[in-house]
Amino acid sequence: xxxxxxxxxxxxxxxxxxxxxxxxxxxxxxxxxxxxxxxxxxxxxxxxxxxxxxxxxxxxxxxxxxxxxxxxxxxxxxxxxxxxxxxxxxxxxxxxxxxxxxxxxxxxxxxxxxxxxxxxxxxxxxxxxxxxx
Numbered sequence: 001x002x003x004x005x006x007x008x009x010x011x012x013x014x015x016x017x018x019x020x021x022x023x024x025x026x027x028x029x030x031x032x033x034x035x036x037x038x039x040x041x042x043x044x045x046x047x048x049x050x051x052x053x054x055x056x057x058x059x060x061x062x063x064x065x066x067x068x069x070x071x072x073x074x075x076x077x078x079x080x081x082x083x084x085x086x087x088x089x090x091x092x093x094x095x096x097x098x099x100x101x102x103x104x105x106x107x108x109x110x111x112x113x114x115x116x117x118x119x120x121x122x123x124x125x126x127x128x129x130x131x132x133x
Contacts, residue, residue, distance in 0.1 A: 034085035
């Protein structure tokens with residue numbers, strides 16, 4: 001009987017900010033939001049490279065623009081979101097990848113520790129390259 005109306009199903013209303021109720025949901029939503037700020041960093045770096053390619057005057061104009069208070073605030077917020085993204089994904093790495101060494105599974109703590117160790121080494125190497133010159 002195609003002409004018979006179906007009863008309406010009850011759908012419990014879900015509040016807009018339901019994800020604030022649990023820490024795990026909040027961290028998940030913030031990690032997903034962090035992708036917007038990662039995209040901003042990519043755009044910012046591409047703008048910087050373009051300014052460098054256009055010569056000294058354009059690069060100085062880019063530096064002046066980058067020194068505005070709102071740009072410093074935006075990049076500081078972006079940095080915090082990028083750090084959140086990095087920390088949460090490093091801690092999720094053992095769930096996303098199974099590493100076997102000599103037929104045995106590597107412990108999750110070892111995978112996380114290796115991620116942080118490599119991050120520290122690469123940060124130190126980058127700082128050394130920037131500060132030496």
